[in-house]
Amino acid sequence: MSDPLNVPKPEWLDREDVNIFSDAVRGFVEKEITPHGDRFEKQGIVDREIWNKAGAAGILVPACPEEYGGAGGDWRHDYAFHMAVAELGADGWGASLHNSIVAPYVWHYGSEEQKKDWLPKLVSGEYVGAIAMTEPGAGSDLQGVKTTAKKDGNGYVINGAKTFITNGGTANFIIVVAKTDPGAGHQGVSLFCVETDGLEGFRRGRLLDKVGMKGQDTAELFFDNVKVPASALLGPEEGQGFVQLMQQLPQERLQIAVQAVGMMKRALRETIAYVKERNAFGKPVIAFQNTQFKLAELKTQATIAEVFCHHCSERLLAGTLDAPTAAMAKYWVTDVQCALIDECVQLHGGYGYMNEYPVARMWRDSRVQRIYGGTNEIMKLLISRTL
Numbered sequence: 001m002s003d004p005l006n007v008p009k010p011e012w013l014d015r016e017d018v019n020i021f022s023d024a025v026r027g028f029v030e031k032e033i034t035p036h037g038d039r040f041e042k043q044g045i046v047d048r049e050i051w052n053k054a055g056a057a058g059i060l061v062p063a064c065p066e067e068y069g070g071a072g073g074d075w076r077h078d079y080a081f082h083m084a085v086a087e088l089g090a091d092g093w094g095a096s097l098h099n100s101i102v103a104p105y106v107w108h109y110g111s112e113e114q115k116k117d118w119l120p121k122l123v124s125g126e127y128v129g130a131i132a133m134t135e136p137g138a139g140s141d142l143q144g145v146k147t148t149a150k151k152d153g154n155g156y157v158i159n160g161a162k163t164f165i166t167n168g169g170t171a172n173f174i175i176v177v178a179k180t181d182p183g184a185g186h187q188g189v190s191l192f193c194v195e196t197d198g199l200e201g202f203r204r205g206r207l208l209d210k211v212g213m214k215g216q217d218t219a220e221l222f223f224d225n226v227k228v229p230a231s232a233l234l235g236p237e238e239g240q241g242f243v244q245l246m247q248q249l250p251q252e253r254l255q256i257a258v259q260a261v262g263m264m265k266r267a268l269r270e271t272i273a274y275v276k277e278r279n280a281f282g283k284p285v286i287a288f289q290n291t292q293f294k295l296a297e298l299k300t301q302a303t304i305a306e307v308f309c310h311h312c313s314e315r316l317l318a319g320t321l322d323a324p325t326a327a328m329a330k331y332w333v334t335d336v337q338c339a340l341i342d343e344c345v346q347l348h349g350g351y352g353y354m355n356e357y358p359v360a361r362m363w364r365d366s367r368v369q370r371i372y373g374g375t376n377e378i379m380k381l382l383i384s385r386t387l
């Protein structure tokens, strides 16, 4: 597949093992996801067996340490995964969140027992992961969550409601943000890894009817007196949840930016091919100087976005990516993504508004990138604190 940007692969990414992994992801997506994309969109969810097949193909949680059943990769493999999935238009499959957001919480903060128990299941697809922070009354302001986890004998009882949860229709391993000490502000927040199979009091709401990302099962989740063992608490003690969330956010935000670059590449590839083929006033649309200048601008913007993602990735690998820089990547790259795809729709004319054209779907799917993972306004708040 041609790359419309041709940004040279940086040294940290250009490794044989990463290239082999990237080919495996692309092969899997082309065989198992894209041919069924329309059906997944209609049903609002990918088939459950996709997760097991992906596990068997060795593409789930590539950065999981080998001693816990993983391939012992790192962010390079995550990067290759996000780029492949976005470039091929399989972003309705919530595996990026499973791989690079949910699972890392376990190896960063879990006990030896928790890692041994949960990670192999996340790698094989026996567990599908989700992270439940947002509630009907609390999104950007996470300290305002109302879900509680009260000590009860040897365990905890969780009560609360979550909404907009990616993989919410499928997930059976859910990291739940809850207050263990509601009066203690952010120090009263803890994370619980809840294994939901057969769990009494746990209920999924409807799959939410979204504008885009229609193949992704975004759902409400309800916890009514849900009893979990003490071992569900992530980390050695209560009250660590907020710090744990803050530490993981840079990678989560960079992931969104990388996916945005992947989608921009796809939109550019589709649009360049389209304007070369489509004729108006007796010549191909690419022959108009406006088309050439627009595409020149878009290619420039997407190139800058990719280069900045490379810069942030290098810093992430070196352990020096700070939250404000990751926020810059998330806000700027997703803003560029939405503007770029909107221009691509324009260059397609009326066909760009038809769902059968990939660019129309990209237009719908891209919009949420400015909202989830922390809204772009919250990103600017983080950046402005460094001024």
Ligand SMILES: Cc1cc2nc3c(=O)[nH]c(=O)nc-3n(C[C@H](O)[C@H](O)[C@H](O)COP(=O)(O)OP(=O)(O)OC[C@H]3O[C@@H](n4cnc5c(N)ncnc54)[C@H](O)[C@@H]3O)c2cc1C
Pocket (backbone or CB within 6 Å): 131, 132, 133, 134, 137, 138, 139, 140, 141, 163, 164, 165, 166, 167, 210, 213, 218, 368, 371, 372, 373, 374, 375, 376, 377, 378, 381
């Ligand atoms: C498709 C989809 C998938 C999602 N997946 C998940 C998931 O897997 N897990 C999960 O926990 N959540 C998920 N979310 C939720 C998402 O992270 C939240 O929607 C997001 O953080 C914003 O919260 P909110 O919707 O409550 O908006 P609000 O916080 O109510 O914000 C409303 C508006 O006010 C602005 N605003 C808020 N505070 C400030 C401020 N201090 N300064 C300036 N402006 C401000 C916001 O930027 C926004 O424009 C998902 C959402 C969607 C749409």
